[in-house]
Amino acid sequence: MANVFDVLNERGYIDQVTHEEELRELLEKESVAFYIGFDATADSLTLGHFLQMMVMMHMQRAGHKPIALLGGGTTMIGDPSGKSDMRKVLTREMIDHNAECFKEQFKRFLDFNDDRAIMVNNADWLMDLNFVNFMREIGVHFSVNRMLTFDCYKNRLEQGLTFFEFGYMLMQSYDFLYLYRHHNCKMQLGGSDQWSNIIGGYELVRKLEQDKVYGMTFKLLTTAAGTKMGKTEKGTIWLDRKKTSPYELFQYLRNVDDRDVEKFLALLTFLPMDEVRRLSALKDAEINMAKEVLAYEVTQMVHGKEDADKALEASRSLFAGSADSESIPSTDMDAKIFEEGIGILDLMRELGLIKTNSEGRRLVEQGGITIDGEKVEAVDRMVSLDDFKDGRILIRKGKKVYHQVKI
Template identity: 55%
Template structure:
């Protein structure tokens, strides 16, 4: 069986590790590892898929993954990668968010076969501050903490004292999980390197034992955009926030140079198949993008929703399929009989954020009715424009909506 560290490296997950030879030897046997997840929202977005997939690979390789929800640390706020202090949440908000994250993690991790879901509120909220400073704080050097990248960046804009404690709390999490569950590996984004290594060092100092760190690279697109961010906002795993169709479209619109890399990171396809798809060029790369979009959507939303999204996408983009699952907007048949000005219908259908944006889009030649440019902003779209019972509107190259006669929302 391929060593899990080689699997993670081959698929693009590994940026840094502590002593690799020791880590590799440790992972030859079943090992407990963990990743912390910040419950500042009730849903993950696609940027969280890298750590989630890494935990899933660990479990598939026979190790025990712990998904740690930061119910306690979320009341402090992690300064890593931030230019200002995070908004602090109440316990009730954090708990509600944590419940939403549990269901999404269960699609990737098998909690009936060893995976654990824990909340650090269990051991952090009851800490005695004086005892914590005496037992844990004594092992930390302020000079070394300030040298950490996460703190050094924030010193220029102002680092709140409450945030300054974050490294100690995350290190204590690692120590607690080591003592309680025998956890010896913590994984996380590369911006967490300082915090994770602080935990490794704390375990060495207090327990005289070795623990290890693995960090992931910051994932950006080929054009430099942050993973999971679009002009419309974040791409969420929650279908109420980002529909399975829109989720699928995000992946099928992946930039060509990113396709092979994303197939390695965000699917469980064998790497031979990943490389085979990555060699496709020109129009053929559409096949690889469709595989990527289908596989990720299947993991997040299930087989049925992935098929529906693929069918809708094929129908809209000329590859067969069914329009049934495409984004739809219903209008009163009486309004349609009378006619609706194009800029109004574009906005109502959700293809633009405002009527003004719709006017500009039409003026720039970027709005289409059944594939033909809309001539003017006040062009009336009527029942006479129905084809097979629907009106197909498009904004730009890739944003569609199927307009049907029916009851308006």
């Protein structure tokens, strides 16, 4: 079996790593316990987190032991990395609820049987720390001057950085030390925006324990346009089906930019790299087949084969001009609403297809809205019972967003 370091490198995950050759050799000769931390700021993981899941799955398949760290304690503060303002402070109850939701999602991707992976919550060791003891043992090893050179803090100095947030790096570094001492954890992984936090923990463990540990970051999931993958006009792409349906996840991936196909196939699927290169080399209309493979593979991993099959069928029926599939997003509405008619802009806002009337007007004026394949010509177009066939209509926004209304 290939060294997992080489696999991650070839597929384009690795951004920065400490002691590259040393780490590669370690991963070759022994099973390594490693961790990734997830602050519980929402009640679902996102498509951006799925990249981290893929890294953990690659590592576990190669015989290494994932530690999924739930940030029940660190979320009480909030990581300032990449933030222009202080993160909203959540209650303990909200954080605990979010962490429980994360637990269920982790189980879809990692094998926790026979201790092959473990899940821990840093609230268990951070919440009851004694401040003076903590600062004497941990704080003494951190230089404020050096910390202020890190981007996660430097970028916040003009807007204002609280001591509350300044302590985040110390707490995350202590996580590494705790996991080393209690679970023989030798490695911390995270997104490239976590490099300074990871270095803090890596240096702390090496100083206090006189042992070799390692840090690695992977590239953040961004599109060719430079935006974070999984961020859309309608909001974030979630791994919870109640927040983002399997069909919506499928369609998002089915419609990625041609330039992103090779990267996303390599990062978000387990397809062999020869197949990734073959698919991404397809040209013109044939590239859509590669996008379909990408969408199917990810949807299957996140939601299962049955939902992936339904989403594939729905997608194909729409591209073929048919609207028969039950998997297309739909909203049931009271027929009385349509007796006197409802304006197209009001209807689209109700369905979440637009955020403002000005957005809707622009779409209509540009010919970007259709009802059952018929272009909406006027912004004051009323939608009434006469528009419904067999109790439903299909609204299309742009070329790719479909929504059924049923009465």
